[in-house]
Each structure stands twice: as C-alpha cells, then as structure tokens.
Amino acid sequence: MKRRVVITGMGIYSCLGKNLEAVQTSLYHGASGIIFDPVRKEMGFRSGLTANLELPDLKSVLSRNQRVYIPEQGLYAYVSTAEALQNAGISQDYMDAHEVGLLYGNDSSADAVMNSVDIMREKKNTTLIGSGAIFKSMNSTVSMNLACIFKLKGINLTISGACASGSHAIGLGSLLIRWGLQDCIVCGGAQEVNPYSVGSFDGISAFSVRENEPTKASRPFDRDRDGLVPGGGAATVIIESHESAVKRGAPILAEICGYGFSSNGDHISVPNVDGPSRSLQMAIREAGIDIREIGYVNAHATSTPVGDRNEAKAIANVFGDYRPEVTSTKSMTGHEMWMAGASEVIYSMLMMKNGFIAPNINFENPDEDSAKLNIPASRIDKHFDMFLSNSFGFGGTNSTLIVKNI
Amino acid sequence: MDKQELIDKVNVALAEEFEIEITKITPDADIKETLDLDSLSLVDMVALIENLCSVEIKGQDITSIRTFENLYNFIIDRMQ
Numbered sequence: 001m002k003r004r005v006v007i008t009g010m011g012i013y014s015c016l017g018k019n020l021e022a023v024q025t026s027l028y029h030g031a032s033g034i035i036f037d038p039v040r041k042e043m044g045f046r047s048g049l050t051a052n053l054e055l056p057d058l059k060s061v062l063s064r065n066q067r068v069y070i071p072e073q074g075l076y077a078y079v080s081t082a083e084a085l086q087n088a089g090i091s092q093d094y095m096d097a098h099e100v101g102l103l104y105g106n107d108s109s110a111d112a113v114m115n116s117v118d119i120m121r122e123k124k125n126t127t128l129i130g131s132g133a134i135f136k137s138m139n140s141t142v143s144m145n146l147a148c149i150f151k152l153k154g155i156n157l158t159i160s161g162a163c164a165s166g167s168h169a170i171g172l173g174s175l176l177i178r179w180g181l182q183d184c185i186v187c188g189g190a191q192e193v194n195p196y197s198v199g200s201f202d203g204i205s206a207f208s209v210r211e212n213e214p215t216k217a218s219r220p221f222d223r224d225r226d227g228l229v230p231g232g233g234a235a236t237v238i239i240e241s242h243e244s245a246v247k248r249g250a251p252i253l254a255e256i257c258g259y260g261f262s263s264n265g266d267h268i269s270v271p272n273v274d275g276p277s278r279s280l281q282m283a284i285r286e287a288g289i290d291i292r293e294i295g296y297v298n299a300h301a302t303s304t305p306v307g308d309r310n311e312a313k314a315i316a317n318v319f320g321d322y323r324p325e326v327t328s329t330k331s332m333t334g335h336e337m338w339m340a341g342a343s344e345v346i347y348s349m350l351m352m353k354n355g356f357i358a359p360n361i362n363f364e365n366p367d368e369d370s371a372k373l374n375i376p377a378s379r380i381d382k383h384f385d386m387f388l389s390n391s392f393g394f395g396g397t398n399s400t401l402i403v404k405n406i
Numbered sequence: 407m408d409k410q411e412l413i414d415k416v417n418v419a420l421a422e423e424f425e426i427e428i429t430k431i432t433p434d435a436d437i438k439e440t441l442d443l444d445s446l447s448l449v450d451m452v453a454l455i456e457n458l459c460s461v462e463i464k465g466q467d468i469t470s471i472r473t474f475e476n477l478y479n480f481i482i483d484r485m486q
Contacts (some may be wrong), residue, residue, distance in 0.1 A: 059425075064425045064447075065446075068450070125456070127456065128453045128456060130449065130450050130453050131447060131449040131450050
C-alpha cells in the first residue's frame, strides 16, 4: 500500500539568509543576494557575479576531527540540517534509536580537489595533502559527513543529478517512504560557491555579465536576460511517513503528493520542451490532482535565454488556459544548482505557509514565450494550498515536485 | 634555532592544529592521547611536522615516537 509522505522540518542557509526566518523576510521583500566579487576578475573570470555567502563558524559546535573532513558546502549543509532536525523535533536520541535515512544532492567539491592537486604538483608528496582532502573531495562528501555527524542509520546516499540534484533527492526519498522502505529521511541539496567550483561554468559563457548592476543580473523570463548568476548554500527538508509523523507528534507542514522525472535524451546543455513537459505531466499524474489545484509554480528558470524560453513553453503547454502565478526565485538567489531543487521547495513552502508569492524580481519585459505565463514582478499576497516546483539539469535530467499544504 | 625554540615552535603549531590547550603538551605526555589522534589525524601531524621542520616521518618511524620528548628528539636528530 502506498503511504502518504509529509514534510515535518526545514532548514536553510542561503544568500537570502542563514535560517528560515531571515530567508522568509528576504523573499517577502524581494531582496537580492547577488554581489560583484572582484577576486573572480583577478582570476580571469568573464563574470565576477556571485551569491553573497559567509562561511559558518562551527568551531564551537563540531570538533576539529569532524570539521577537517567537511568542505565548504558541507558546512552549509550541517547548519541547514541542524535547523531542519530541530524544527522537526528530531533529537539525537531519536536518531540513535531509529533508522533515519539521508539523501542529499551534491555534484561537485572543487575546492578540495584543487587544493590537493596544488600540493601534489608543488610538493610531490601525497602525505602533505593531509587527511581531510579525500573526504572533502568526493562527490558524496556531504552525505558521508552528515551521516557520521548525526549518526544516521538508514539509507545514506548522494544524489548527483546536476542542477536537479536537490529535487531528485526529495523525490526519490518520497518514493522510499511511500513504498515503506524508510520512515524518515533527511533530504536536501548543497552547493559550493568558491570560484574554483564555477570557473569552468564561467568559461562556457553561461553567466550574466551585467556586472554594473549585480542585483539586476539574474532576471529569469525577462527579455533582456543574458545568463545565470552562480549561487549556493544548502537546504534540508525532513520527510517522513504520515504515520511516523503522527506517532512522533511532529509538526506536519505539507504533503509531497507528486514526483515526476524525465530525461531529454538530447543535447548535454541545451534543454528542450518535451523532456520538461513529460516531467511536469508525470508529477501531476502521480499526484492525482486537477492542475487547477496548483496555486503557484516555482520555475527552474535560471535566466539563460534558451532555458527560460523552453521552460515557459513547457509550462504553457501543460497548464493550457489555466495560468497560476509562475516565478523563479533564482531572480533573487542566482542559480543554486545542486541545492536549488531543495531550496526552492523551501522557498515555496515559506510562501505557502505565510500567504504570499515572492516577486520574480527584474522581470521588466516579457519575451514571446514568457508573455504566455502569469509572472508577477511584485509580491502578491495570496493564500494557496499547493505548488509545483521544477528543477532541470545538464544532461537533460528533469525533476518536478508537487507539494500540498496541510 | 636551539632545542627550546624548536620545542616551542612545534608545541604552538600542534596546539593550534589540534585545538588543545598548549599546557597539556608536556615532554612525557602521550602524543596520540593528548592530541586525540586517530589513524587519519596522525597523518595531519606527520604533514604538519614535515611542513614546519622539513623533516619526514615515515611509517616505521612513527612507531618509535610515543611521547612529545620522542618527537622533539626525532626532529632534532633528523635536522642534524
């Protein structure tokens, strides 16, 4: 029998704020977290734009022998996971006594790799790399660190699905719970923001060069968009079976009622319309809902010319003459990549639980395709009880989640 | 650099890297216990000494280094 899957806790560390409350305020006011970083220009970047993120100081929380294995994005993930567990009312005693799982989205760990290679090339002595580098540089670094720090005993896995990683982590987690294989899973996504992690991305001219106006650079769906802005941080969502949540007396915030996925089977970086459309349709079919129940769509739209255009077409095709509000929170955060699927569920949750839709800032002029969507450039105070969140990635991987208010 | 200067330099670096009170480092104290070293963090101690003193500590050497006094003497011996 299929079980209901609910969200009982959330935590976030992003350029919009270091916790849920701060992020909600930023969303409400349409604040941008984008800055110009002169260091990137000195390094030869085409664009010096990035998200403004401060490293958390965890010296008083984690021991030296725990911190030495954690890369930048793992620090963010620790903070967001601690907040999510606390909000879900899950103590260490509970995790010691139950099989709590972990599915986390991550698809790079460049800084540790770069540092190791520098030492190897300069010193020609691998011992000098130190003990932390291997654990910091593996793709599964976030899940391996969180699993050990929180002593988790259920599934322990990293989901690498490019910019849909965080969304797939939540979707796949929901399937494991729906089919009774796990009762509670820590899901999320983490993204490093150090220059090394995005140098090669900058190299393919994917980033906006509107450097004189950093907060206006990320402009999804706007006619004059010229590329994405890299962002990052971490977002954690605690999902569990409805029975488990009720038994624990946990706060039941929402229900994950649909997960859709697809692959474009097409170009490695250029998205198409068919793949995303099938992902949306599958999520709607799995949720067993009427699309008119969906009150808000959080688009993947990254502010790239082709990506936004094709997503706008896919949304318009699927929703037809029903036009719910569609926004891309990336207008404020930049593209949070491996983290984005998880963070955007949280941004949408904060809007749904607090009765507003954050503005798609910098949406000044539509293009031919975005004109077919209902995209608010200013905040809308509106109650809605269901949202759909899209996440797409390189290689044509697509993920769509539908979440219902409780 | 005389022996005491070397000892001070090593102690400061170890206390900072392994986040312990420097007063806990005494000549007779057990290195692994004092610095809370496991098989992984032991590698960091070896790397620290090599970077600090340009002295390589090989696998077979580490078994003979139990106390801080052993470590100081090993470094001084290899530096000469």
